[in-house]
Structure formats: C-alpha cells, structure tokens
Amino acid sequence: MTDTELHPAPHEVEDELDEDDRMRPEFVRAVLDAVETGDHAAARALVEPLHPADLADLFELTPQPERAALAHAVAGELDAEVFAEMNEHVREDLLDALTPGEVATLAAEMDTDDAVSIIEDMDEDDQRAVLRALDPDDRAAIEEALSYPEESAGRLMQRDLVAVPEHWTVGDVIDYLRRQEDLTTDFWEVFVVDPGHKPVGTCALSRILRTARSVPVAEVMQREQTLIPTDMDQEEVALRFQKYALISAAVVDASCRLVGMITVDDIVHIIQQEAGEDTLLLSGAGEGDINEPIRRTVRSRLTWLVINLGATMISASVVGLFQGEIARYALLAVLMPIVSAMGGNAGTQTLAVMVRALATNQLTSSNTLRMLGREFRVAACNGAALGGVGALGTYLIFGDPKLSAVFAAAMVINSLVAGMIGVVVPVALDKADIDPAISSAVFVTTVTDVMGFLSFLGLATLVLVP
Structure with missing residues (x-):
C-alpha cells in the first residue's frame, strides 16, 4: 500500500461535512494523518475551505494530545475568528501554548466581548501579561469589561457601535457612515444620543436608506427603546431580546450613558448556554461539557x-x-x-x-x-x-x-x-x-x-x- 493510499490528498476527501453539517470522521482522520506524517501543506489545504466555526469543531474533535500539533500545522488558518468560535476548554489548551504577546494579538483582532471571554478565564498573572501587551485603547476597553460581574451585560456587550447626535440629518448620517473607515461593520441600527451621550432613540439602517437626505434624524428615529443596564444578568438580557423581538440593544451605565451594544448573535449563544446549563444543573452533572478536564x-x-x-x-x-x-x-x-x-x-x-x-x-x-x-x-x-x-x-x-x-x-x-x-x-x-x-x-x-x-x-x- 502506497503512502498516497494511506494519506489521501486534499482533493480525494469528498466533503468535509455530512448532511447534518457534522464533520465527517474520514475528513478528521485525513487532516490528523497529514499532521502526523509532517505534511503540513496537505493539512492546510484540507482545512483552508473550512468556515471558522467548522475549523473550531475540528479542534474539538481532535484528541487533546494531538491539538498542539494540529495548531502548529495549520497556524496560518488559526485566527481570532476561529478562537472566538472554539469551545472554552479546547481554547484554554491552545492558549496555554501561546505567549502573552500572541494572545494579545488575537485579542486585538476580536470584538471586545470575544476578547473578554478569552482573557477572563486566564490566571491573574497571565491576564496582566496579556493586558500589558495590548495597545492602550484595547487594554482600557477590556479592563472596563472585566470590571463588570461575570455573565452580566457589561461582559457581553460590544464597544464598537454607531452613535450620532439628534440634530443631524439622514444625509449627515449616511456621509458619516461612508467617510469613517474604522467604524464597526456589523450593526443593524444607529443609536441616537443627546449631548451627554445618553441614548434618546434608535434608527434602523433600512429606514435611513429609504429616507430623503434632508430629513432630520429626530423625525425618523424610534424613541421607544429597550435599554440594558451593564449589571443585568445575561439570562435576563436574553429574555428581553426574546420578549421584544430585538436585533440589537443599547447598553447603558449607572449614569444612563451609552457604553455598548448587544446583538442577537450573542443572545443566541446565551440562550443555548443557559438552557443547557439549567438542564445539567438539575441532574447535578456540572457543566456537562465533553471537553471539560x-x-x-x-x-x-x-x-x-x-x-x-x-x-x-x-x-x-x-x-x-x-x-x-x-x-x-x-x-x-x-x-x-x-x-x-x-x-x-x-x-x-x-x-x-x-x-x-x-x-x-x-x-x-x-x-x-x-x-x-x-x-x-x-x-x-x-x-x-x-x-x-x-x-x-x-x-x-x-x-x-x-x-x-x-x-x-x-x-x-x-x-x-x-x-x-x-x-x-x-x-x-x-x-x-x-x-x-x-x-x-x-x-x-x-x-x-x-x-x-x-x-x-x-x-x-x-x-x-x-
């Protein structure tokens, strides 16, 4: 039997996922065989088409002793988005092998909430080392998030959002969105704030695009909104999203100033996490994670x-x-x-x-x-x-x-x-x-x-x- 027969080339593995979007065992074996034989190019070619969530699944399906070798082989594909999708126990294993500077580089590329989820589980000494390696703006945002209680809106929220003053016109908003290159790319509504940066309303992007440029934002915004306090428990946040059919919501501090936003993609994860947590707690099975030590x-x-x-x-x-x-x-x-x-x-x-x-x-x-x-x-x-x-x-x-x-x-x-x-x-x-x-x-x-x-x-x- 030839080496090619033992370890199929990337194009010989038909599909990575089955009809239920689960990773095929033969694909996982092909990747790990390529890593084991030192054929890193073949391993990278196999995983290159994968979505970050699927690549995260690959690491979860890999036995713990083999994960470090896999990470080394496909290092070019292992970016911040993959770490954000990864099971926390698997992620801890991989982060232990990285230097504080490498962890800081990953954290800087993530949304604040994802960066916090990585750093919050580290030892205090490792946390300090990673925070020191971040640039001042990122460090300040993450330190502020870590100051809020665990599983609170303050930990969950994203700092990157779009807020505009009430006196602007729709045209001003559109020009601002086009002109500012460093704005977040994932948002569904614009928050309208007063001079004290307190939210006074929201305006959906669809409404902005369908309204004449000369119309003041104050005339098209929706003044009724659901505000989330930074100390609200994430389970209560999820209930509010469900009750009011929210896509995103403003997060405010004790002075009612806008400090962040929470989006529905974060809430889907929270709903799944809380539902599973309650079921497992009733049975006394702890976290119930198959990747848990x-x-x-x-x-x-x-x-x-x-x-x-x-x-x-x-x-x-x-x-x-x-x-x-x-x-x-x-x-x-x-x-x-x-x-x-x-x-x-x-x-x-x-x-x-x-x-x-x-x-x-x-x-x-x-x-x-x-x-x-x-x-x-x-x-x-x-x-x-x-x-x-x-x-x-x-x-x-x-x-x-x-x-x-x-x-x-x-x-x-x-x-x-x-x-x-x-x-x-x-x-x-x-x-x-x-x-x-x-x-x-x-x-x-x-x-x-x-x-x-x-x-x-x-x-x-x-x-x-x-």
Missing part, C-alpha cells in the same frame, strides 16, 4: 452524588422504622419502591416545568398561588389514574384487595406531595436568591422518597399488619 468533571459530579447519597440514607432510615412490619408482610418490600419511584418521577416533571417557568419569567409572585392550585389538580388526576391502574395490577398479581387499596392510596398521597413540593421548592429557593436549578432536585427526590415510604408503609401498618 476529567478531574473537574469528577469533582462536580461527585459533590452531588455524595449529597444524593445522604438523601438516600434519610429515605432508608424511614424504611428502617418499619422493618418489623416488612418482615411480617414481605410483599411490602416488593411494592414500596414503586410508590417512591413514581412520586420521584412526578416531582421531577413538576420541577422541570417550574424551573423553566422561573427562568423565562412565566412564574412570578402574581401567579404562584394559581400555579400551585393548577399543579395540585394535575397531581390529583395523575395520582388517581396511577393509583387505579396500580391497584388493579396489584390485585391481579397478588389477589389481595386490602393491599391494592393501600397501594392506590399511597400513590395518590405521594403524587399530591410530589406536585406540591415540585412547586414550593424551586419558588422558595428563587425567593432566597438561590438558583433553583442547582439544588431543587435533591429536595424534591428526598421528600418524595420519604413520603412514598412513609405513606405506603404507614397505611400498610394500619390496615394490613396484625
């Missing part, structure tokens, strides 16, 4: 597994209170896990709905009682249905009407408890300024397990055990 993954998961072990021990202690009754009536040991498991499932369903409702501002103080009543009715209906089906199955299998009745009653009780606790716990945690996605699941499963065992074994002790 194993030690960090073990630490984040093990913490919640230990907490769940403690909760399980509490449930087991309840069962221990009835060990004599279980010994005399062995069928109780067969059925009690079913009551507990069904309560846990019902509670998890309610909890997921409530956490989502809190995250999207659908659940507020004004409708909490109504939601509690709604979930009580849902739990009652589900409990009655499950209890009826469970009682019938229990009777057909064991032929004991009293056992069937106890099983049905316990199912109803635990379903009601699950419905109530699934609402009360996340709401209470939210009121206490604790993220309900983080700790709700432990409380809900513990309560439903304890109540499932207590209701079933307690009723059985009263009705069945002599």
Whole structure:
C-alpha cells in the first residue's frame, strides 16, 4: 500500500461535512494523518475551505494530545475568528501554548466581548501579561469589561457601535457612515444620543436608506427603546431580546450613558448556554461539557452524588422504622419502591416545568398561588389514574384487595406531595436568591422518597399488619 493510499490528498476527501453539517470522521482522520506524517501543506489545504466555526469543531474533535500539533500545522488558518468560535476548554489548551504577546494579538483582532471571554478565564498573572501587551485603547476597553460581574451585560456587550447626535440629518448620517473607515461593520441600527451621550432613540439602517437626505434624524428615529443596564444578568438580557423581538440593544451605565451594544448573535449563544446549563444543573452533572478536564468533571459530579447519597440514607432510615412490619408482610418490600419511584418521577416533571417557568419569567409572585392550585389538580388526576391502574395490577398479581387499596392510596398521597413540593421548592429557593436549578432536585427526590415510604408503609401498618 502506497503512502498516497494511506494519506489521501486534499482533493480525494469528498466533503468535509455530512448532511447534518457534522464533520465527517474520514475528513478528521485525513487532516490528523497529514499532521502526523509532517505534511503540513496537505493539512492546510484540507482545512483552508473550512468556515471558522467548522475549523473550531475540528479542534474539538481532535484528541487533546494531538491539538498542539494540529495548531502548529495549520497556524496560518488559526485566527481570532476561529478562537472566538472554539469551545472554552479546547481554547484554554491552545492558549496555554501561546505567549502573552500572541494572545494579545488575537485579542486585538476580536470584538471586545470575544476578547473578554478569552482573557477572563486566564490566571491573574497571565491576564496582566496579556493586558500589558495590548495597545492602550484595547487594554482600557477590556479592563472596563472585566470590571463588570461575570455573565452580566457589561461582559457581553460590544464597544464598537454607531452613535450620532439628534440634530443631524439622514444625509449627515449616511456621509458619516461612508467617510469613517474604522467604524464597526456589523450593526443593524444607529443609536441616537443627546449631548451627554445618553441614548434618546434608535434608527434602523433600512429606514435611513429609504429616507430623503434632508430629513432630520429626530423625525425618523424610534424613541421607544429597550435599554440594558451593564449589571443585568445575561439570562435576563436574553429574555428581553426574546420578549421584544430585538436585533440589537443599547447598553447603558449607572449614569444612563451609552457604553455598548448587544446583538442577537450573542443572545443566541446565551440562550443555548443557559438552557443547557439549567438542564445539567438539575441532574447535578456540572457543566456537562465533553471537553471539560476529567478531574473537574469528577469533582462536580461527585459533590452531588455524595449529597444524593445522604438523601438516600434519610429515605432508608424511614424504611428502617418499619422493618418489623416488612418482615411480617414481605410483599411490602416488593411494592414500596414503586410508590417512591413514581412520586420521584412526578416531582421531577413538576420541577422541570417550574424551573423553566422561573427562568423565562412565566412564574412570578402574581401567579404562584394559581400555579400551585393548577399543579395540585394535575397531581390529583395523575395520582388517581396511577393509583387505579396500580391497584388493579396489584390485585391481579397478588389477589389481595386490602393491599391494592393501600397501594392506590399511597400513590395518590405521594403524587399530591410530589406536585406540591415540585412547586414550593424551586419558588422558595428563587425567593432566597438561590438558583433553583442547582439544588431543587435533591429536595424534591428526598421528600418524595420519604413520603412514598412513609405513606405506603404507614397505611400498610394500619390496615394490613396484625
């Protein structure tokens, strides 16, 4: 077999992506084989047609020990845009191999928000070294962004925007846009400001292009606008974009002066990040990133597994209170896990709905009682249905009407408890300024397990055990 057969030339690899826009394994292998054999020209030729986001995906699909070699081979294609699209853990691996000056060069080519996302995760000493290597304007912008809280609008915003005074005409704006070569190229509206640089309105580019040059901007701008404070949490920012169908929005400081803008492309990333984060937090899986270092993954998961072990021990202690009754009536040991498991499932369903409702501002103080009543009715209906089906199955299998009745009653009780606790716990945690996605699941499963065992074994002790 020839070397050409082992390592296909660039033109012999048909398509980089499959029909679902996922990178083909054979393409990834072809690139890595070229890197391994030292054929950097072939590797560069393979990756040259890739979009920056696809090149970032290639690095994520590359095993960690091989990433540095790949980066060296395709260094000419590895620009700021690729780093901006890259998974944060993969990016950290590559940045560790760069000098502060090289990182500063990349940061200077990025939008401020992307540069901040790179620098904020560095060690303090590395941060200072990179900031020193930046030119004064870029350094000032990034230092200002880093002064805002993490996951806030101040960290998320871009500093490059177009702002014009209210007294200009449409013609003045058009001439300004054409004359200023250093203006940002990615914007959809022009912000109109007063002499104190406070936003007084916005004007969409489409409206500027369709309006006569002599018309004052004040006559065509939209005065109603959504202003985003620099300290607003990024999740709340995303909700405002969704609620008001925004493409971009002005970010203002404590004095209501215009300091930046947020665009919808940043919000799409935030919505995806927050949605995935809540799901993972409910399961106690930490960040859930497959590129996350194993030690960090073990630490984040093990913490919640230990907490769940403690909760399980509490449930087991309840069962221990009835060990004599279980010994005399062995069928109780067969059925009690079913009551507990069904309560846990019902509670998890309610909890997921409530956490989502809190995250999207659908659940507020004004409708909490109504939601509690709604979930009580849902739990009652589900409990009655499950209890009826469970009682019938229990009777057909064991032929004991009293056992069937106890099983049905316990199912109803635990379903009601699950419905109530699934609402009360996340709401209470939210009121206490604790993220309900983080700790709700432990409380809900513990309560439903304890109540499932207590209701079933307690009723059985009263009705069945002599």
